Amino acid sequence: PVNEPLVTRMREFGTTVFAEMTRLAVETGSINLGQGFPDTDGPERMLERAVEAVRGGWNQYPPGPGLPELRRAVAEHRARWYGLEYDPETEVLVTVGATEAITAAILALCEPGDEVIVFEPYYDSYAAAIALAGAVRRPVTLRPDAGRFTFDPDELAAAAGPRTRAILVNSPHNPTGTVFTREELETIARICRDRDLIAITDEVYEHLTFDGVEHVPLATLPGMRERTVMISSAGKTFSVTGWKTGWVCAPAPLVGAVQTVKQFLTFTASAPWQLAVAYALREEMDWVAAQRAALEAKRDRLMAGLKSVGFEVFTPAGTYFIQTDIRPLGFADGHELALRLPELAGVVAIPTQVFYDDPSRGRHYLRFAFCKKDEVIDEAVRRLQRLA
Numbered sequence: 001p002v003n004e005p006l007v008t009r010m011r012e013f014g015t016t017v018f019a020e021m022t023r024l025a026v027e028t029g030s031i032n033l034g035q036g037f038p039d040t041d042g043p044e045r046m047l048e049r050a051v052e053a054v055r056g057g058w059n060q061y062p063p064g065p066g067l068p069e070l071r072r073a074v075a076e077h078r079a080r081w082y083g084l085e086y087d088p089e090t091e092v093l094v095t096v097g098a099t100e101a102i103t104a105a106i107l108a109l110c111e112p113g114d115e116v117i118v119f120e121p122y123y124d125s126y127a128a129a130i131a132l133a134g135a136v137r138r139p140v141t142l143r144p145d146a147g148r149f150t151f152d153p154d155e156l157a158a159a160a161g162p163r164t165r166a167i168l169v170n171s172p173h174n175p176t177g178t179v180f181t182r183e184e185l186e187t188i189a190r191i192c193r194d195r196d197l198i199a200i201t202d203e204v205y206e207h208l209t210f211d212g213v214e215h216v217p218l219a220t221l222p223g224m225r226e227r228t229v230m231i232s233s234a235g236k237t238f239s240v241t242g243w244k245t246g247w248v249c250a251p252a253p254l255v256g257a258v259q260t261v262k263q264f265l266t267f268t269a270s271a272p273w274q275l276a277v278a279y280a281l282r283e284e285m286d287w288v289a290a291q292r293a294a295l296e297a298k299r300d301r302l303m304a305g306l307k308s309v310g311f312e313v314f315t316p317a318g319t320y321f322i323q324t325d326i327r328p329l330g331f332a333d334g335h336e337l338a339l340r341l342p343e344l345a346g347v348v349a350i351p352t353q354v355f356y357d358d359p360s361r362g363r364h365y366l367r368f369a370f371c372k373k374d375e376v377i378d379e380a381v382r383r384l385q386r387l388a
């Protein structure tokens, strides 16, 4: 088998579903509503800033923790939006996307055998990062309740045991679109405080919420700033998923720990993007507001289309994604359907079941991305009508 040389702890991980499905889309000429990336660019001036940075000689290693310019912009952004104060010198770390931040945080903070609570369906890199650390994931399943996915507080409390070290909290949540309410976050915070857990928060969709729903960072709750590793990235906020520029905000000892690992993963993140993102965090938040409104309209457009095809559709309060139930169309297995979808309809989507410890819990879900041009969404819906 091809995977023979792979270490045991990584054997359950093949190619990520995003790469697999994007390849399928390219090979079959299908419309790609799988991998979550926008098909339009971020703010023009920000793109120019990146070009200027390259032309202006910002092409050597930036400092390990990131360019001071970006660290200061991140700290200002946290203060302005959330009232959270972080010292850009010691409490902000720039990473190669949120992905590196999450992996470095887990590797830095979890001993082999430590348990990490994750809400499933979970973003695929969490499981791999936990496995790399030799830690153990403890899933708490999000289930539909009154049209949105949420967790049972008792199940969460039961998941926290003597070996639990950390909880990974992704809100707005990929793939369900749930934005945790203050009450849900308070439940999580109480368990973190009572059990002395570290919270690692993945907030990459922090600005992409709809219907007036506001994103509340877990770190803003009482007693949480001191135990929260807050992670975000420019990819989703500014429609530049290929820039892979992210950051960690946390108290200095936690940031120091993450940096110790991060410096041996990549040492530092690319300089030109950092300058451009620092500019955008300060000057392009109006663009982000307009983008959020545009995305909300796209969400509604694709939701209406998927409903007309016959999917059961869950309304996401944030992210790029719509979670659907395929059973009303007579299908039972999302993975099977995802593999046949190019041939049946010329469209690609993501089978949500791959984000569960026990895939049967998510077997009947398919995730569609709506961060695409209106005409692309419309054409995808037209094609999907063949399923009806």
Ligand code: PMP
Residues within 6 Å of the ligand: 036, 096, 097, 098, 099, 100, 123, 170, 173, 174, 202, 204, 232, 233, 234, 235, 236, 241, 244, 245, 246
């Ligand atoms: N977390 C979640 C929930 C995501 O959907 C993604 C994909 N963008 C990431 C992390 C990775 O972010 P980045 O591209 O900045 O590494």
Ligand code: GLN
Residues within 6 Å of the ligand: 016, 018, 019, 034, 035, 036, 037, 174
């Ligand atoms: N975050 C994007 C998604 O969920 C894709 C990330 C990736 O390709 N690794 O679709």
